[in-house]
Amino acid sequence: MPQQPGAHSLEGFSVIGTGIYLRSSRKQCQDTTLPNVILIFGWMGAQLKHLQNYTHAYTKLYPNASQIVVRCNPDIFWTTTGTRQKRLMPVIDALEALHCFPSSSSTQPPPRILTHVFSNGGSLQMTFLGHMLQRKYGSTLNQRFITSSLILDSCPATGSLKTIKLAFNAVIRNPILRVIVLAMMYTMHVVGLGLSLILGKRIMMMENLQIEMWNPRVLPWMGLHTPRLYLFSRKDKLIPWQDVTRHAETAKERGMDARCELFEDSEHVAHIRVEPERYWASVQDIWAAAISKQKVEVSEAA
Numbered sequence: 001m002p003q004q005p006g007a008h009s010l011e012g013f014s015v016i017g018t019g020i021y022l023r024s025s026r027k028q029c030q031d032t033t034l035p036n037v038i039l040i041f042g043w044m045g046a047q048l049k050h051l052q053n054y055t056h057a058y059t060k061l062y063p064n065a066s067q068i069v070v071r072c073n074p075d076i077f078w079t080t081t082g083t084r085q086k087r088l089m090p091v092i093d094a095l096e097a098l099h100c101f102p103s104s105s106s107t108q109p110p111p112r113i114l115t116h117v118f119s120n121g122g123s124l125q126m127t128f129l130g131h132m133l134q135r136k137y138g139s140t141l142n143q144r145f146i147t148s149s150l151i152l153d154s155c156p157a158t159g160s161l162k163t164i165k166l167a168f169n170a171v172i173r174n175p176i177l178r179v180i181v182l183a184m185m186y187t188m189h190v191v192g193l194g195l196s197l198i199l200g201k202r203i204m205m206m207e208n209l210q211i212e213m214w215n216p217r218v219l220p221w222m223g224l225h226t227p228r229l230y231l232f233s234r235k236d237k238l239i240p241w242q243d244v245t246r247h248a249e250t251a252k253e254r255g256m257d258a259r260c261e262l263f264e265d266s267e268h269v270a271h272i273r274v275e276p277e278r279y280w281a282s283v284q285d286i287w288a289a290a291i292s293k294q295k296v297e298v299s300e301a302a
Contacts (some may be wrong), residue, residue, distance in 0.1 A: 010048055010069060017090030019071035022099070022194075029064035033291050035114040035147075037098050038067045043154070044074055044121030053272060054116065057280060065114075068094050070129075072121035080254050086131050091148070092136070100221070101137060112147040113221055114287055119239065120209060123155045127212045130219045137220055146221040149290040150228040151283060154236055154269045156213045157218050157243035210247060215254055224255050225293050229286040231271055231279065234261040241291055257293070259286065 029036040038058050042051050055067055066158040069090055076084065095101065099108040107236040122248050216224045228251065232244040241262060251258040261282045 010052055012059065013067070013069065016094060018039045018087050019073060020065075020087070020094075021061070021069040022073075023067040025063050025064050025066045029062075029112075031064075032109075032112070035064050035065050035112045035149075035287060037095070037100060037111055037113045038062065038065050038093075039113060040067065040069045041115075041117045041125045041184035042069065042071045042242045044072045044076070046071060046118065046121075054284060057272075061280065061284065062114075066078060066098050070125050072125050076121065076124055082106060084128050085132055088125070088132060088179075091129055092132065102259070110145045110147070110210075111221070112290075114149050114151070114290075115219060115222075116151040116153065116283075117155060119155050120154045120157065121207055122280050123152070123213060127209060127218060130215075130217075132214075133220045134217075145294075147290050147294040148219075148222050148226045149286045150218075150226055151224030151231065151286060152213075152244075153271065154233070154239045155232045155244070156210050156247055157239040158207050158210055213247065214251060214254060216254070216301075225257075226285050226290040227257040227259065227293065230258065230260045231263070232260070232284065233266040233268075233271060235263075235265055235267045238268045257289070 009015045010021050010023070012022045016022045025036070040051070040058075051069060051071070055069060058065065058067060070088070077186060097110070099115065100111045115126070118125055180187050212218060216222060216226065226245060230244050230248045232239060234241050245260065247264075248260050261278070263271050263275060263278075272279045273285045
């Protein structure tokens with residue numbers, strides 16, 4: 001797994017693929033109550049300087065945990081499945097090198113994985129990775145003995161033409177390119193809606209995303225035992241808080257441990273700017289819940 005430090009990387013990270021960054025901990029995390037792998041899926045068009053606010057915080061909270069950061073480019077909406085898979089392969093390589101899967105090492109203790117997802121873009125990347133891992137490992141991964149938590153920041157939501165325009169206006173600065181991309185996205189949206197009505201199937205990407213995010217095994221090491229935390233705001237113009245609330249309520253109805261932290265005055269993926277202490281306290285609380293659940297699982301299996 002080649003590592004290439006460079007100017008376009010996160011501080012303390014190596015570039016291991018297109019938009020993929022790794023901070024490999026030199027010291028093994030001996031404290032089994034702390035995560036040893038942190039997987040971060042950035043929002044669409046997230047700048048490295050903004051993602052660094054989270055990687056720095058995680059380094060302070062869990063200094064011996066390795067971190068993998070996955071960026072999301074706007075072209076995720078129109079690239080081929082093969083291109084997406086090729087871009088995400090370094091993530092699987094990194095997870096294998098960090099002993100997150102059975103084939104990596106039979107002598108290693110089960111991993112403790114904290115996954116942090118931002119917006120619909122990060123959610124898409126996570127679900128794509130989940131499909132790749134499911135095809136590769138299937139049911140060989142016994143999620144019962146893997147401690148895990150899922151943090152969903154400003155997601156998920158079905159989206160609309162209005163939110164599509166707001167999202168791409170924020171990440172594409174070139175006005176000519178923005179018009180071209182928006183025209184293409186509007187066309188895809190209308191065609192997808194029309195085909196959904198004609199065929200009677202949900203083929204809209206964002207609607208499918210909401211459904212996939214209800215899968216307790218959206219990543220193969222997760223399950224009903226995995227606590228998930230929804231962080232969202234009433235002031236978010238891109239992701240309506242009502243959509244997130246409905247998603248969390250449905251997750252609870254399906255047996256998942258879903259918890260909500262609703263902020264009042266923060267913009268999209270900007271909750272740490274307004275209430276950083278509350279934000280990181282919530283992150284630590286959901287991880288503590290994951291540890292508590294894992295102890296129960298182990299005692300019941302004994």
